[in-house]
Amino acid sequence: MKNLLPEIAARAGRLVCFCPPGMPVEGAQARGPVLLSAGFALSVLAQTLTLGILPLAGLLMAPRAEWAGLPYMAMLIGAAVATFPASFLLDAFGRRASFALGASHGIAGGLVLAWALTVHAFIPFCLGAFWLGVAQGFGLFYRHEAAMGGGVMGRAMLLGVVFGSGALAGLVGPGLLMTGERLLPLTPFVPAALAAAFVQVGVLALAMVWGPHEAAVSPMQEESAFRLRDALAPTVIAAAAWFGMTALMLASPSAMISCGLSAAGVTGLLAWHVVAMYAPGFGIGLLTKILGEAGTALAGLTLVVLARLLLVQAGDAVGFAAGLMVLAVGWCLATAAATVWLQRTAPPRWALAAHDACLLLSALAGAWVAPALA
Numbered sequence: 001m002k003n004l005l006p007e008i009a010a011r012a013g014r015l016v017c018f019c020p021p022g023m024p025v026e027g028a029q030a031r032g033p034v035l036l037s038a039g040f041a042l043s044v045l046a047q048t049l050t051l052g053i054l055p056l057a058g059l060l061m062a063p064r065a066e067w068a069g070l071p072y073m074a075m076l077i078g079a080a081v082a083t084f085p086a087s088f089l090l091d092a093f094g095r096r097a098s099f100a101l102g103a104s105h106g107i108a109g110g111l112v113l114a115w116a117l118t119v120h121a122f123i124p125f126c127l128g129a130f131w132l133g134v135a136q137g138f139g140l141f142y143r144h145e146a147a148m149g150g151g152v153m154g155r156a157m158l159l160g161v162v163f164g165s166g167a168l169a170g171l172v173g174p175g176l177l178m179t180g181e182r183l184l185p186l187t188p189f190v191p192a193a194l195a196a197a198f199v200q201v202g203v204l205a206l207a208m209v210w211g212p213h214e215a216a217v218s219p220m221q222e223e224s225a226f227r228l229r230d231a232l233a234p235t236v237i238a239a240a241a242w243f244g245m246t247a248l249m250l251a252s253p254s255a256m257i258s259c260g261l262s263a264a265g266v267t268g269l270l271a272w273h274v275v276a277m278y279a280p281g282f283g284i285g286l287l288t289k290i291l292g293e294a295g296t297a298l299a300g301l302t303l304v305v306l307a308r309l310l311l312v313q314a315g316d317a318v319g320f321a322a323g324l325m326v327l328a329v330g331w332c333l334a335t336a337a338a339t340v341w342l343q344r345t346a347p348p349r350w351a352l353a354a355h356d357a358c359l360l361l362s363a364l365a366g367a368w369v370a371p372a373l374a
C-alpha cells in the first residue's frame with residue numbers, strides 16, 4: 001500500500017474515494033459496456049443531427065459565400081481542442097465528471113445554435129457549432145475507454161460493441177428530426193439544433209450514472225513500454241481515412257443534387273451512410289483476428305480510396321449509394337482497427353488525445369478541400 005500513496009496524492013481531484021485510481025468498482029465491469037455503448041450512440045446521434053444543417057444553414061446565413069463552411073469547421077476545431085482536456089480530465093477525475101462536462105457543452109451548443117438560427121446571427125451560430133464540437137471531442141473517448149477496459153471480452157470485441165452502437169444514429173436520427181419538424185414547422189433547421197441539445201441531455205444523464213472515480217485502467221497499466229513511434233502508423237492511416245471521408249461526404253450532396261436526386265433521396269442515402277459508418281464495428285474483433293490490426297486498418301483505407309473512384313463515376317442513386325456505403329465501411333474499419341492497434345501498447349492518455357487531435361485536424365483539412373471535389 002505504501003507504494004500506492006504517491007499515486008493517490010497525485011490524484012487529489014478524486015475526493016470521494018481514497019482507492020488507487022482505476023481500481024475496479026463493484027458492478028462497474030458488468031455495466032461498463034452498456035454505459036459506454038449508450039453514451040457513444042447518443043453522442044453520435046447528436047453529432048449526426050447537426051451535420052446536415054451546418055453547411056446548409058451556413059450557406060444561408062454567412063455574410064460572404066466563402067464563409068459558408070465556417071460553422072462545420074468550427075465544430076471540427078472544437079472537437080480537436082477538446083481532445084487534450086478530455087484526456088486529462090478522464091485521468092484526473094474519472095468518467096462521470098469528464099463525460100458530463102462534454103455533454104454540458106453539447107447542450108449549450110445546441111441551444112445557442114437554435115437561438116442563432118432564430119435571430120439569423122452567424123457568429124453565435126459558429127460558437128454553437130464550436131461547443132457541439134467540444135462535446136464531440138469528449139464523445140470520441142468512449143471508444144478509448146472501451147478499448148482500455150477490454151478485460152475478458154477482449155479489447156477489439158468490446159471496442160466493436162461500443163463503436164457499432166453508433167449505427168443507432170442513422171436509424172433514429174431521421175425519425176427524431178421529422179418529429180421535431182412537425183412540432184416546429186415554421187422554423188427551418190431549429191428542430192435539428194434543439195434535438196441535438198435534447199440528446200446531449202441524455203448523454204449527461206448517462207454520465208451521472210458512472211461512479212465518481214470509475215476509470216478504465218490503473219496508472220500502473222499506463223506506465224508501459226509505449227514509444228511515440230508506436231502511435232505513428234495507426235495515426236497516419238486513420239488520419240488519411242478521416243481526410244478522405246470528410247472531403248467526399250461533404251462533396252457528395254451537391255453532386256447528387258446536380259445529378260437529379262431529390263433532397264429526400266439525398267437525406268435517405270446519408271442516413272444509411274451513417275449506419276454503415278458504425279455497424280461494421282460489430283465485426284472488428286473478428287477482422288482484426290484474421291487480418292491483424294494493421295491489415296484491417298489498411299483494408300479500410302483502401303476502401304476509402306475505392307469509394308473516391310466510385311463516386312467520381314456515379315451518375316444515379318445506385319452509384320452514389322454504392323460509393324457512400326464503401327466510403328463508410330472503409331472509414332469504420334480504418335478508425336476502429338487503428339484504435340485497437342494503438343491501444344495494444346497501452347499508451348498514456350496524452351497519446352490518445354494526440355491521436356484524436358490528428359484525426360480531427362485531418363477531417364478539417366478534408367472539409368477545406370471538399371468544395372474542389374464537388
